[in-house]
Amino acid sequence: MTVGPTRSGAHLQRAKGFPVISRTVTTATGTPSRSRSLQPWAVAMSSAAAAAATSFAAKFAASPAPSRRCLPLRGSPSPRRAVAMMAVSTPRSSAAAAFLERRESERAVHFVKYHGLGNDFIMVDNRDSDVPKVTPEEAVKLCDRNFGVGADGVIFVMPGVNGADYTMRIFNSDGSEPEMCGNGVRCFARFIAELENLQGIHSFKIHTGAGLIIPEIQNDGKVKVDMGQPILSGPDVPTKLPSTKNEAVVQADLAIDGSIWQVTCVSMGNPHCVTFGTKELKVLHVDDLNLSDVGPKFEHHEMFPARTNTEFVQVLSHSHLKMRVWERGAGATLACGTGACAVVVAAVLEGRAERKCVVDLPGGPLEIEWRENDNHVYMTGPAEAVFYGSAVH
Numbered sequence: 001m002t003v004g005p006t007r008s009g010a011h012l013q014r015a016k017g018f019p020v021i022s023r024t025v026t027t028a029t030g031t032p033s034r035s036r037s038l039q040p041w042a043v044a045m046s047s048a049a050a051a052a053a054t055s056f057a058a059k060f061a062a063s064p065a066p067s068r069r070c071l072p073l074r075g076s077p078s079p080r081r082a083v084a085m086m087a088v089s090t091p092r093s094s095a096a097a098a099f100l101e102r103r104e105s106e107r108a109v110h111f112v113k114y115h116g117l118g119n120d121f122i123m124v125d126n127r128d129s130d131v132p133k134v135t136p137e138e139a140v141k142l143c144d145r146n147f148g149v150g151a152d153g154v155i156f157v158m159p160g161v162n163g164a165d166y167t168m169r170i171f172n173s174d175g176s177e178p179e180m181c182g183n184g185v186r187c188f189a190r191f192i193a194e195l196e197n198l199q200g201i202h203s204f205k206i207h208t209g210a211g212l213i214i215p216e217i218q219n220d221g222k223v224k225v226d227m228g229q230p231i232l233s234g235p236d237v238p239t240k241l242p243s244t245k246n247e248a249v250v251q252a253d254l255a256i257d258g259s260i261w262q263v264t265c266v267s268m269g270n271p272h273c274v275t276f277g278t279k280e281l282k283v284l285h286v287d288d289l290n291l292s293d294v295g296p297k298f299e300h301h302e303m304f305p306a307r308t309n310t311e312f313v314q315v316l317s318h319s320h321l322k323m324r325v326w327e328r329g330a331g332a333t334l335a336c337g338t339g340a341c342a343v344v345v346a347a348v349l350e351g352r353a354e355r356k357c358v359v360d361l362p363g364g365p366l367e368i369e370w371r372e373n374d375n376h377v378y379m380t381g382p383a384e385a386v387f388y389g390s391a392v393h
């Protein structure tokens with residue numbers, strides 16, 4: 001059996017061992033629908049219920065909510081009743097912790113959905129094990145926007161190693177595992193604060209595939225992250241493009257479909273290819289790009305042995321950039337934190353911008369600074385919890 005096309009168009013084999021579950025779903029209005037078959041990863045909130053919950057959420061958002069309002073759903077036949085809730089205000093209590101305390105049965109994993117500027121993640125409390133509770137194949141199904149929860153990736157909060165407080169692992173929506181995720185690490189920090197019921201300013205040492213990353217929750221709720229030093233040496237990015245400026249690949253030529261794109265390659269732990277235009281078309285108008293056509297051609301280009309994330313950038317001023325991104329393993333997303341960092345590094349290397357910029361992404365702005373004194377890149381932006389749920393498999 002196969003599931004529907006992924007965003008990259010590939011058809012993936014459905015993992016074996018997840019029976020289709022039949023159950024009665026009760027909608028948010030309390031009307032039970034007919035017993036029906038659910039997808040192998042059955043999410044405790046049906047789409048009809050989700051739609052009802054959205055309008056429910058909108059109503060509560062419009063009126064002052066004294067505390068978190070939740071929408072419980074009924075109807076799981078499993079020994080542990082699956083529930084889903086929609087958070088409609090900023091979490092103020094340890095409600096998430098209480099929700100996640102309901103230990104997973106063999107058939108359910110609880111999650112909280114977060115997003116950073118619309119780059120959305122299914123966050124799983126994996127603090128009790130260094131084995132992810134969701135496999136890459138299951139992550140593909142959960143991330144499916146029609147047959148699953150819908151997300152750009154699944155992130156696991158795992159025990160720390162090498163003196164770090166926690167370890168972050170992530171699966172992209174195609175099931176591949178990247179080294180790092182900028183928006184994800186901001187969500188990660190806010191998720192830990194919820195789990196541990198922490199208020200106010202807090203910073204954490206997070207072990208990632210890109211080394212130690214340090215997010216700090218600020219008083220205004222935004223998260224500032226020390227993203228470490230960018231990697232510029234071509235083979236380490238990795239890219240097979242020849243270096244043009246010392247060890248770095250800056251404004252190198254990349255042929256795609258008869259056009260020569262000028263690209264700068266930067267790793268923020270994960271690989272990025274940044275372009276401000278082609279040889280013929282020096283200035284990009286990023287809104288005019290056909291991203292789903294051109295993006296995959298960069299991602300799978302032979303010059304990028306580990307594939308690549310690609311950022312298309314328009315310079316609005318020396319401190320204001322606008323970008324769209326095609327992510328490795330996730331396609332077009334509304335925001336990419338590591339991508340925004342790579343963009344500022346590339347803009348500085350190409351002499352197009354200052355070290356401190358606002359980067360506009362489709363989902364909103366990020367503040368990025370590439371500091372001269374320590375060579376670290378700092379990213380500041382929001383992260384929000386939007387949805388609590390259980391997935392049954």
Ligand SMILES: N[C@@H](CCC[C@H](N)C(=O)O)C(=O)O
Binds near residue numbers: 179183270329335
């Ligand atoms: N959206 C992320 C990056 C996620 C990983 C990326 N798709 C990759 O494979 O490298 C971000 O905010 O940085």
